[in-house]
Amino acid sequence: MGAVAVLLAGVGTSAGAAPGALPSDPVVSGATVNSGQDVIVGTTHDVQFPVTVTGSDDSGLSLVDVDLKGPHGGFYTTDAFCETATACTTVFTVNAHPAPGSDDPVDLVNANAGTWSVDALVDANDEGSEFASGVASFGLKRAARVTVNASPEPVAKGARITVTGKLVRANWDTYRYAGYTGQAVQLQFRPKDSSTYTTVATVNTDGTGSLRTTVKAVKDGYWRWNFTGTHTTGPAKAAGDYVDVRP
Template identity: 80%
Template sequence: MIRRPVAGVIRRGAVVGAATGLLVGAGASADAASDSALSDPVVSGVTVNSGHDVIVGITHNVSFPVTVTGSDDSGLLAADVDLKGPHGGFYTTDAMCESGTACTMVFTVNAHPAPGSDDPVDLANANAGTWSVDTLVDANDGDSVYAPNVGTFALKRAAQLTVNAAPEPVAKGAWITVTGKLVRANWDTYRYAGYAGRAVKLQFRPKDSSTYTTVATVTTSNTGTLSTKVNAVRDGYWRWNFAGSATTGPAKAAGDYVDVRP
């Protein structure tokens, strides 16, 4: 079941971090008041996508888990979770807790058209970046607690890289030209487009090694293209490696093998 909680509404419980007052009536003890306050459920944290960025392309739905952890003397029952991103990005869902201390739900996002859907979910480029997590947790005894901004995560546009090293084969000591292109998902047009002005590492792995070493760093052109010349010393693989940005995921090209002849 999907619900959309009204902002600011708190059900039967406390707001995490809010100052609270307790009126003790005639005959009530301070100890009893303290015990009552301790009975409110507590939200201790949230984990999104097992701690990894959520990276979305232009053709497939991406599903990821969100786990809220906490405690209550009666055990946790259920949780509502809202994900809020830049420029009005918003997802919400709820789930019953799988234990008295953890509640896991799965979100599905996409950046491609969903014609015919009753509730299409469609990301825009402006939604990429840091998202925050709000949660409302219910305990088995009827108490609830609202925890705003209990965590953050990154929702990013997918990136892709190509590479070509030429000529091949090549004589030892000669120059080769390594080209490529960095593109990223455009969630507004449902296509991949060149990513301009990005620093990308050129890396080399000798034929008899499993380790790549950075040889140079090149900035992409205004269309995302890359090009540089390197000296051919020995047989091996050349690739481009992009570390990612605040809005875009990382990408590595598959190594292009160059045969260097004496």
């Protein structure tokens, strides 16, 4: 894993300590990763996300060094000047594909997916520093996609509708999407005159990631598959497939 590019957010201003006062060590109060959302990575595009470390010091914070640590040796590090006296934001870039024309190793492999932790070292304007381990955690997950097809269209009221689809997820080892097997996926329905989907069944994907079930046609509306995600894989929703139900 190579170090990622650093985005400097700007140098924060400092407040001087009172005359004769001994400088104190800064305090790290916490960190927020990607605005509290999971970081979800596919197979073709770089993903950038911020990590904001918060803290305090009599003289104000000046610099932060952030390490991200994940499963199976996953590691990223970068630093940045603080944008305010109490907040310091770094920006990380991760990917699961080699850069075009580059011999650099791929940044992510499948084994890196899961829960990551954040360590932070902050420096104050008066040259004091403080290291804090495990100030935050976040999910770094493989992207998922799911498709849907409901047929026949149109269909007579009371007849059976067959709903199929396939759930795939990013494979960071091969840079492709592959079927996600043995996963529970919700079949949801939204009537034509409603904006709300309701779960009507839960189906497990087969050995290729495929989905299939039958339901009774009751009214016009949209059918979709909804995958809520796992510890290593992000959620996915299919666009609704409309079925016209006729008397």
